[in-house]
Amino acid sequence: MLSPCHTTVDGYFREQVQHGTSAFPCACYYDDLSKEEVPWHWHDELEAAIVTKGSIHVVIGSEQFDLAAGDGFFVNTSVLHSCQALFPNDCRLHSLVFHPRLIGGSAESSFNQNYILPIVQNKRFAGMRLDKTVSWHKDVLDSLEEAWQACVQESVFFDLKVRYMLSCAAALIADHLESMHPDISPKQLRDSERIKRMLQFITDNYGEAISTADISGSASISESECLRCFRATIGTTPVRFLREYRIERAAERLSTTQTSIAEIAAECGFQDISYFTKTFREMKGTTPKEFRKNKGLSH
Numbered sequence: 001m002l003s004p005c006h007t008t009v010d011g012y013f014r015e016q017v018q019h020g021t022s023a024f025p026c027a028c029y030y031d032d033l034s035k036e037e038v039p040w041h042w043h044d045e046l047e048a049a050i051v052t053k054g055s056i057h058v059v060i061g062s063e064q065f066d067l068a069a070g071d072g073f074f075v076n077t078s079v080l081h082s083c084q085a086l087f088p089n090d091c092r093l094h095s096l097v098f099h100p101r102l103i104g105g106s107a108e109s110s111f112n113q114n115y116i117l118p119i120v121q122n123k124r125f126a127g128m129r130l131d132k133t134v135s136w137h138k139d140v141l142d143s144l145e146e147a148w149q150a151c152v153q154e155s156v157f158f159d160l161k162v163r164y165m166l167s168c169a170a171a172l173i174a175d176h177l178e179s180m181h182p183d184i185s186p187k188q189l190r191d192s193e194r195i196k197r198m199l200q201f202i203t204d205n206y207g208e209a210i211s212t213a214d215i216s217g218s219a220s221i222s223e224s225e226c227l228r229c230f231r232a233t234i235g236t237t238p239v240r241f242l243r244e245y246r247i248e249r250a251a252e253r254l255s256t257t258q259t260s261i262a263e264i265a266a267e268c269g270f271q272d273i274s275y276f277t278k279t280f281r282e283m284k285g286t287t288p289k290e291f292r293k294n295k296g297l298s299h
Contacts, residue, residue, distance in 0.1 A: 013080065013199055015043040024159055025099035026166070028151035033091040037084035039248075040199070040234065046119075047075040047097045048144050048169065049083075050130075054091030058083040061126030062188040062233050072130035072141050074173060076119060079126045080196065082234075094148045096166070103167045115167065118174045123189060125177060136172055143169040188232075194219040195233045198226065202238075206246050207269050212238050246270065247283045254292045261288045 019027040025045070031038065033056055050072040057066050058073050060081045067073065075081050077100065085091035100120055104112030119125065130137045130144075147165035150158045201218035202210070215238045216226030230238050250268040253259060262273050265288075270276035280288050 013040050013042060013196070013203070015041040017043075019043075019045055019097040019099070025102050026151065026162060027097055028148050029095045029097070031093040031095065033083065033085040033093060034089055038082055040080055040082045042078055042080045043097070044077055045097045045099050046077060046170075047081075047095060048130075048166075049073055049093050049095035050141055050145055050148070052092040052094055054089055055086040056083050056091060056093065057086050058129070059234060060128075061192050063126060064235065065129045067129060070132040070141070072132075072144065073127060074130060074140075074169075075127040076122075076125055080192065080199075080233075081127065094145065096144060096148055096151065098166060102163055103170055111167070115171045115174045118177055119170065122177060125180075126192075128173070128180070136176060140169045140172050143172070191229050191233050194221060194229050198229070198238065199241075202242055202245055206242060206249060207267050209269070209271075210242070215242070242269075243279060244283065247280055250276070250280065250288070251284060251291065254288055255295045261292070264288070 019025065034054065051067050051069050053069055055066060055068050058064070058081070060073065060075055061079050065073075066086060073083075083093070100112075100116045104116035106112065130141050132138050132141060143165045147162045147169070150161040150165065197219045198215050201215060205214070212223050212226060216223045219226070219229075221229070226238055230236060230241065234241065236244075246268040250264050250270075253264045253267070254261070257264075259267075261276075265271075265273050265276035268276075270279070277287055280286075280291070284291055286294070
């Protein structure tokens, strides 16, 4: 059944959503990124998406790029990624999230050996942009769109068609891996692992008074290396990421509980209620009190 994909993650930023079923591990989604961005997350599944309207900014591992309507992207397993609308207008995305076994089947099968393992075992391949002006990329995009439409319509034999079209897309990507020469360096791979550890530390301790030194210490690196790593991988500073994360958690609490605003502020690491209100307004465009009222939870 077609639905928006509301991403929820655990303390390790691993997505907590089951995509499809054990019998058919694939799900299709539509997203309006002008209403809600796709936050940082990773999962065991492969993911592919096509921009159907507007323009988006995508970050996959340490790579960033902007995509227009008709372009798309592919994400390898266990890779941190996020995307958001470039402009505050209508921005739509078709996405498919599927487990590698949907295509590969058993570990010994030729499908798994020839088309899946070359992708998922290539740690230098975080993912890629799919450019509609590149011939073979367009073939991948066409296969993904056919798979998405079949998944949405659920007509007779739809599961066979979805599997076939995703197999075609994966085969094209696997066939071009060597020619793409992913330029992910060992340093970028190390940055990816470090950022996961530091993001985990933030999610575990955001309610406490933590500093850049604390965050960098969680990955056993210097503060300057921590700043460089954050800028290189997710395009922001650790302090700003921490502040944004605290506000998101506060917004979640305001939406789902009757806990007082002052208590929520303190629980989310803000000891100064005035600073909390100012920061919340800057990031959400409204005060915490107005936000809660709009969610229908005011007293």
